[in-house]
Structure formats: structure tokens, C-alpha cells
Amino acid sequence: MNSFSFCSSMKYSFKIASVWGIPIELHITFILLMVAVAILSYPTFYLFALILFLFVFVVLHEMAHTFVARHYNIKVRKIVLYPIGGVSEIEEIPENPSIEWRLAISGPATSLLIGAVLYAASLFITIAVAPTTISASLTTAGSLILDLATLNLLLGGFNLIPAFPMDGGRVFRAILAERMKFTDATKYAAYIGRLFGIAMVVFGIIFYGYFLLIVVGLFVYIGATEEAEQTIVSTTLARVRVSDVTCAEIGSVTPENTLAEAMEVMFKFRYHDAIVEKDGIYQGLVVWDELVKVKPEQRSQLTISQMPLRKISVFQGESVLEAQKIMVSQKIAVMPVVERDNPEKVTCVLTTEGLAAAYDRAKNLR
Ligand SMILES: [Zn+2]
Incomplete structure (x- = not known):
């Protein structure tokens, strides 16, 4: 499977490894499942070994998605393992059908391929090796490999069911798109x-x-x-322009203002970030998170000019989606809006409330 973000709100997962800088996490329910299986499969631990190996192959399935995503410069946030399978959390699902189907099919294709290879290996063990040696451990290995072959084929096949957002469903959407x-x-x-x-x-x-x-x-x-x-x-x-959204006015601060003064302005306008202007020229944003890092007793001595400023802005003609993406990635609640022919002058700001209103309007537009 690969997902956009519908699981990102679930927090209970633990990082076990990382591949290409992408964390691989175990969800707590997966850990509980493994504990339960270990207890249930005592004393042979066959089922435990089977599931443990299966999840190595689930990781390979997810890594195939990641590999293709990287090829198309699509960022993968993380891979999370749940009892029902793995999920690659992808930053942005491409709106390009030819990329999406490749990205989606890579996982099941890998599982099917692994299944076929393991099936061949188990045939080799049971037919060519086992009768001559009659080793119990080899027979167990043979049936473990055969079971894993079956599970990989099932994993690949099941994910190809056209049930969006499963892999097969994404291929289906790409075909429709x-x-x-x-x-x-x-x-x-x-x-x-x-x-x-x-x-x-x-x-x-x-x-x-x-x-x-x-x-x-x-x-x-x-x-x-x-x-x-x-x-x-x-x-x-993406079709709504920033200029279509009601712009708010918020107070600005100057580089000479102390941090305490800036925080007062932020309180007054109820926004967590303040626009810094010098003689009407936009200097950047100072964000609340940076301000609260400064010790309270120093806030009346330090000035805004000593703080790191983020020079972020959008043009009026830009899409609201673009503005929203920047606000989310920069963790800011206000977005200065500037005119294309005068990017130094902030005409108004787009706030999170403005975004919410645009969101509601966009919903009704469809
Ligand atoms: Zn998949």
C-alpha cells in the first residue's frame, strides 16, 4: 500500500531503521501482534518466524514504492508497519497517471516476484535436496519458504485488488485519469x-x-x-487565487522594536507570527516559536533585528493551495501577500482563518 497522509495522525509508532534517509517504523499494534504470536506459537515459534519473515518482505514491498518515488523526486516521509501491512507515507501523490501507476504497481510486482523466486526455491529444496538428506530442519525450512512464497503471492495479488487507496486502486485511478x-x-x-x-x-x-x-x-x-x-x-x-480570499490586516513590527513589544503586537492581533517592516519595506516574518525561545528577562533588551527573520511571501495571483503548502511546511499562521510588481510591499496577509474560508468555498465549488 502507499498512502497520502490518512495515517499520519496516528502517533504510536517506533523507528527501527532507516533506508535512504527514510525512517521505517513499527506501529505499536504490530509490536503487540508479534508478542501475541510469539506466545501463541510457543514452543516451535514457527508462526512467529513466518510472520517475522513476512514483514521483511512487506518492507521490501514498501521499499519498491520508495525506490520508484525517489526516481521521480517524490518525497517519502516514512514507512510504517501495521499488522495488516506496510504503508509508505508519500508527501504528495503525483497527479500524473503515468507516474502514479508505476509508483503503485512497483510494490505488488515486487511481492509477486519474491513469491515466484521463493516458490522455485522451495520446490528445489523439497524435490532435489530433501529426499537425499531427509533432514528435519531442511523440511521445516522448505515448508517455511513455501509458506512465505504463498504469502508473498497473496500480498502481491491482494494489493492489486482495485480498491482505492490500495495499490490496485491507484492503478485503477491512473487508468481512469x-x-x-x-x-x-x-x-x-x-x-x-x-x-x-x-x-x-x-x-x-x-x-x-x-x-x-x-x-x-x-x-x-x-x-x-x-x-x-x-x-x-x-x-x-489550486484553482482559487490568493486574491480571491479575504485578506486580513495584522500589525507589523519594526527591526528596532524589542521582543517584548513585538509580542504585544502579536497578542493584540491574535496571530503567532508578526510581519517585520522597515519604512514600509517588508523584511521578513518573525515567528512565535523563535520568540519564546528567548528568556523572558531578555525580551525587553533584545530587538527584532537580532532575531532570525524568514522572508516568506506569496503573490496575489498565486493559488491558495501553494500558499497553504508553504504555511504548513514553514509552520506559520500568517502569510504575507505581496504584489508581483512590488514584492517589497505587503498588501495584506493570508491567515489560517482565510485558508479555512477558502477551503469551505472550494468544497462548495465542486
Ligand atoms: Zn503497496
């Missing part, structure tokens, strides 16, 4: 994804042995709903 608008393709793919999600839950309830499908089904249902919403809103936000 070749023929229609990206937002429409997402809408249809998410609709099919939700149907699959419901079907999986129902199947898991009826057939007790497949209870994990209930979890996967919910995951697919919620994931499809959230990602479709996000995609549609951000595609619409």
Missing part, C-alpha cells in the same frame, strides 16, 4: 474503493477465519473517503 479529469477519476476510484471496503468487512464478519479483512475493509473505506476528499479539495484549492 488518462480518460477523464483527475478529480472525477478520484471520485469514481474512491466510490469503488468504498464498495470493496464494505465487501471486505461483510466477508470478514461472515467468515470468521478472515476477521483481519474487517480491519483492512475499514482501513480501505476510511482511506478512500478521506483521500478522495483531500484530493478533490486540494485540486479545487
